[in-house]
Amino acid sequence: MTxxxxxxxxxxxxxxxRTHDANVKIASLLGSIVLFSxxxxxxxxxWIAPMxxxxxxxxxSFALFYNEDRRAIMREYPIKKWTLFLFLSFLASGFFGxxxxxxxxxxxxxxxxxxxxxxxxxxxxxxxxxxxELANLLFxxxxxxxxxxxxxxxxxxxxxxxxxxxxxxxxxxYLGKMSxxxxxxxxxxxxxxxxxxxxxxxxxxxxxLFIFYLPMVKRKEAKFLCLFGILCVMIFLSGxxxxxxxxxxxxxxxxxxDRKLMVKMCFYALCVGAVFYVGNEILSSFTAExxxxxxxxxxxxxxxxxxxxxxxxxxxxxxxxxxxxxDRNDSGYAVDGAMESVVYNTMVEQGILGMATYLLFVFANLxxxxxxxxxxxxxxxxxxxxxVMITLFSLMSGTxxxxxxxxxxxxxxxxxxxxxxxDPEEGENEKDSV
Numbered sequence: 270m271t272x273x274x275x276x277x278x279x280x281x282x283x284x285x286x287r288t289h290d291a292n293v294k295i296a297s298l299l300g301s302i303v304l305f306s307x308x309x310x311x312x313x314x315x316w317i318a319p320m321x322x323x324x325x326x327x328x329x330s331f332a333l334f335y336n337e338d339r340r341a342i343m344r345e346y347p348i349k350k351w352t353l354f355l356f357l358s359f360l361a362s363g364f365f366g367x368x369x370x371x372x373x374x375x376x377x378x379x380x381x382x383x384x385x386x387x388x389x390x391x392x393x394x395x396x397x398x399x400x401x402e403l404a405n406l407l408f409x410x411x412x413x414x415x416x417x418x419x420x421x422x423x424x425x426x427x428x429x430x431x432x433x434x435x436x437x438x439x440x441x442x443y444l445g446k447m448s449x450x451x452x453x454x455x456x457x458x459x460x461x462x463x464x465x466x467x468x469x470x471x472x473x474x475x476x477x478l479f480i481f482y483l484p485m486v487k488r489k490e491a492k493f494l495c496l497f498g499i500l501c502v503m504i505f506l507s508g509x510x511x512x513x514x515x516x517x518x519x520x521x522x523x524x525x526x527d528r529k530l531m532v533k534m535c536f537y538a539l540c541v542g543a544v545f546y547v548g549n550e551i552l553s554s555f556t557a558e559x560x561x562x563x564x565x566x567x568x569x570x571x572x573x574x575x576x577x578x579x580x581x582x583x584x585x586x587x588x589x590x591x592x593x594x595x596d597r598n599d600s601g602y603a604v605d606g607a608m609e610s611v612v613y614n615t616m617v618e619q620g621i622l623g624m625a626t627y628l629l630f631v632f633a634n635l636x637x638x639x640x641x642x643x644x645x646x647x648x649x650x651x652x653x654x655x656x657v658m659i660t661l662f663s664l665m666s667g668t669x670x671x672x673x674x675x676x677x678x679x680x681x682x683x684x685x686x687x688x689x690x691x692d693p694e695e696g697e698n699e700k701d702s703v
Contacts, residue, residue: 285323291397292406298323298390299678300410302671303474306466308442309433320671321383327390328382342396345688347640351626351633352389356381358584358626362619366587376588388677395685400648403682404485408496411478414463415503418471421461422506427451430464442466443670453508460508470670472509473662475500477676479516480654483523484647511666515658523650574613578620585620611663631660634680641687648690652683 281304285297305320317325331339343349363377364370421427431451434440443466444451453460453468460468479500485493504512525536577586577594591614615624634656642649659676 282319282322286326291394292399292403294394295391295398295403295678295682296406296410298327298387298394299407299675302387302674302678303414304433304464306442306464306470306670308440309437310439310441311437312439324382324386324390327393328386331390331393339393342393342685345396346392347637347684347688348630348633351630352385355385355626355630358619358622361584362587362623365581365584366618367590368587373587380588384674384677387674388681391678391681392685392688395682396689398682398686400484400645400651400683400686404482404493407478408492412496412499415499417463418461418503418506421463422459425452425454427453427462430462433464455508458508459506461503461506465672466670468508469511469662469666470672472504472507472512473659473666473672474675475504475507476512476515476519476658476662477655477679479504480519480658481651481679483520483654484651509666511662514665515661519654519658523654526650570609570613574617577617581620583620584622585616585618588618590618609667610665611668614667631656634684637684638687641684641690644687644690648683648686652680652687655680655683 281297281301285294285301288294288297301323302320305318307318307320309319311319346352359377359381360374363373363375366373366377368376417429421429428451430444434442434444453462462468462471465471465474479497482493482497482500486497501516504516521536525533528536573594577590580586594617611627612624615627619627635653638649638653638656655676659673659680662676663673
């Protein structure tokens with residue numbers, strides 16, 4: 270099994286660099302981050318983890334071979350200014366943080382590339398992708414991946430992840446080897462994580478795939494209807510309440526967005542009624558101490574983070590500070606081992622500047638997808654939907670695992686596809702001129 274796991278890792282990396290098909294590159298890039306999460310190392314002090322090998326080699330390739338073709342691609346990148354502002358805010362937090370100026374800037378650069386680097390690489394590759402081809406390419410891998418989720422739910426233990434951990438003797442990740450933590454089940458819900466670091470991470474990945482495949486459902490092809498049903502079941506089995514809410518919200522929006530105004534008004538009225546009726550039950554679920562992340566826990570986290578934030582409100586304490594904050598205060602009532610919202614981490618480590626540029630980046634993406642909607646409505650809806658829902662995920666449940674990086678791959682791909690498609694009017698003008 271060890272050789273199979275390591276061979277799979279090597280195969281993904283090999284395929285990424287060997288193939289010239291951008292769709293296959295996107296699939297292997299996503300596969301590398303889904304299958305080999307943080308803590309899987311080949312050596313004791315790695316510069317990069319296995320999941321980051323395709324990312325950093327791609328970034329190095331773009332830097333060394335910045336030819337006219339890639340210049341043309343980057344000229345089409347619609348949010349250059351906002352990405353630059355975001356990067357500068359990372360550098361400011363690293364420079365003025367607690368780690369020291371030079372090392373702090375290095376840490377900030379690594380944190381930026383480890384997340385937003387996937388967005389940039391996916392945008393470049395997405396310029397040569399097609400949505401339908403990518404959806405068909407990912408079909409069987411997604412089916413196969415979800416099968417492990419059904420197996421985990423049926424057996425009550427995550428054997429696939431435990432095998433993967435045993436294959437990396439230098440594992441220093443979220444879960445302990447040979448521990449009961451491989452079973453996330455609560456007394457009131459099934460929770461599966463498959464290869465991801467946590468059920469919430471899996472829920473985010475499944476929500477992204479739910480949004481990605483939703484336009485294919487309109488075609489009423491049997492295989493995509495089957496896949497969509499499997500994704501819905503897997504979202505339920507993930508046990509992620511954030512995934513349940515985000516998937517339901519987007520699914521409702523998608524199926525009424527083209528309806529008549531009266532139908533929309535009826536649906537919205539139904540939603541308001543459902544919020545008031547079901548909201549009390551959800552609030553009670555979050556309030557209960559034995560129901561996962563309770564509201565009381567989030568309030569304690571907020572208090573601890575607020576006290577740290579007021580020390581350095583503008584640029585924050587720098588990166589890696591949140592870990593030391595948890596170590597100092599995790600006594601069972603101050604904080605509970607993790608911060609449950611991206612707001613906590615960002616405001617403490619990057620301050621107001623980091624939070625502002627993060628939100629500007631989100632809105633810049635939404636504006637770009639809105640502006641390019643005429644080129645491909647389905648792809649624009651996918652990109653905007655993933656942007657909104659992964660932001661809700663980050664605000665409600667944090668960025669546990671690599672859920673934001675997984676989403677950035679799909680967001681960047683959608684943006685790349687749209688930037689290299691012509692408007693319908695442009696295509697008609699070219700035909701007329703010929």
